Amino acid sequence: VTPRPAHAVILAGGRGTRFWPLSRRRRPKQLLDLTADGPLLAATVARIEPAVPRERQWIITGADLTEGVVDALPAFPRDHIIGEPIGRNTAAAVGLAAAVLQEQDGDVPFAVLPSDHLIAPALTFCSALERALEIAGHTDLLLTFGIAPTRPETGYGYIEAGPELANAAPARTVVAFAEKPDRATAQRYLSGGRHLWNSGMFVWRAGVVLAGLRQHLPQAVEPLVGVARAGAPGTARFEAALKTAYGDLPSISIDYALMERAANVAVLPAAFEWNDVGHWIAMRDLWPRDSAGNAARGRVLALDSGGCIVYGPDRLTALVGIKDLIVVHTPDVTLVCSADRAQDVRRLIEELERSGDDRYL
């Protein structure tokens, strides 16, 4: 049988709090134009179009973000944008996508992709995606893309890859998933050559995911299948069913709920460059740099200053005697953050939430 054309589901529900003050509740990271190439979400949609055309792409986002998503992608089919009434982590979003696709198009292969990563070259990625969708079409594998580590990163989960699967090359067996490691362990993973970064990009068939969730997260499956059967996305009946069912779903990641528990997982080593744009430090590699290593969007006048990351497209940012700082200017907030504290930007948001001051959130 000829496999049915594949779909792609883009997860666009996160907040990206580490990009505050540029990211806000209504303008999270995936809607930011961090690299002057348009919003990350729009770049994701465009990147995969050679492999999966727009009419078979889906976006799952927060209900409060759908307006922003439509603004960022005016030509995207409106009934393929699903707004979650409340965030319930990735297992719920993936389960919903699988149930909708199964209902709308049968047991089709589909990819699940974060909306806020940068991947290049696009065509290399599309080739990998097509091969993965092909494998998913003729096996019952739960495939994940693994990225060969280039540094002893402690902020990602790792996948230990085993031998190549004969009927699914270049996919490999998964020996184990490993939590975010400490520095020494990360260094060992890096030198060992068997560990890959867990990219959060998955490829599988709708029926395979539903079967896996039925086994490992059964309480989520029937409600989601019920939503998918209530009506097509975009209809009032679908929306109403979604609103009723979603809040009661368990909030758990698809990694914990399914990938780390299932036996039929496999990993595809990536041949493309991948950057998860995790926090401001990522911009060091993405923005133009001066000879002192200051990376900037916007004009910088640096006097005895180096290693800084500066966002201020509408202004001059002047630095005197400054090393390794993040400086971000927005119309109502200026952030100055030590580069080694980039992870702690989210703590400012917690602080603002505690103080009950919503103005800057």
Add this chain to the structure above:
Amino acid sequence: VTPRPAHAVILAGGRGTRFWPLSRRRRPKQLLDLTADGPLLAATVARIEPAVPRERQWIITGADLTEGVVDALPAFPRDHIIGEPIGRNTAAAVGLAAAVLQEQDGDVPFAVLPSDHLIAPALTFCSALERALEIAGHTDLLLTFGIAPTRPETGYGYIEAGPELANAAPARTVVAFAEKPDRATAQRYLSGGRHLWNSGMFVWRAGVVLAGLRQHLPQAVEPLVGVARAGAPGTARFEAALKTAYGDLPSISIDYALMERAANVAVLPAAFEWNDVGHWIAMRDLWPRDSAGNAARGRVLALDSGGCIVYGPDRLTALVGIKDLIVVHTPDVTLVCSADRAQDVRRLIEELERSGDDRYL
């Protein structure tokens, strides 16, 4: 004889480049509202009014700044604002003032005051000013206010004070003027108890200043007397004469030209608090401080950050893991400067001038 009522001449010609990016060519330090009490110049005018009413106050500023001065002081007598066609340092400005006063009102006592210092309490200062003007009325002294040092400051000139003058108490003889000292010398001055900071505030009579300049800077006196005789300030003849004469005057400070050369100098130890607001660091003592020692105009959210000086009245400034930085936000420029480099802010201006980019000057 009853001495004639005294005048006050406020020197408002500087640029205050160390307060960039808030200070600009057309909005120098003396026109800035650094402390939320109005422009420093307006505060200076108001402070001395109990001692010298506004109708006997004069402001000498740059011709390109007179509009800004009028904006800052709409009620100030327009014909008492003299715009220098070009900056020629303080000897020229003081000589011009002395020549004008001599021509308009005879050999009157007058004070010369910078426009951009902070002094408190105002009434203590007014008492000191009145006493100084009284002494100047009945002696031929060139009086300067000296400030008792509170730290081993290397950025000021010092005056070594001698014994009190019997007919002019509390004025003291001047043993010597000392240039900006190195750290060890400054420490010695501080512990010795005989040295005072040279405040740049002078009190004397018009005729005494003119006589002193005639002796020590003769080439400046006749041109300035000529300007004063051409017409009253504000008349077209005065303006024309000023424009013709001013550019040829020597550019030298009144300290070098007169005070350090004349025999009839005396120093008045100040009983008031004085802050020359030399650069951003001065704001540490003038703005509200949080428990971590961050001084700010505008809201600050500080996470593990201390000793910072933040200007951003229209915004939230968020700091993460930051120590001892100056952060200044203006509509088109953000400055981030290490606190120990506050003096080097002016080097940014030199850099902008070199690049020929006037936009931020």
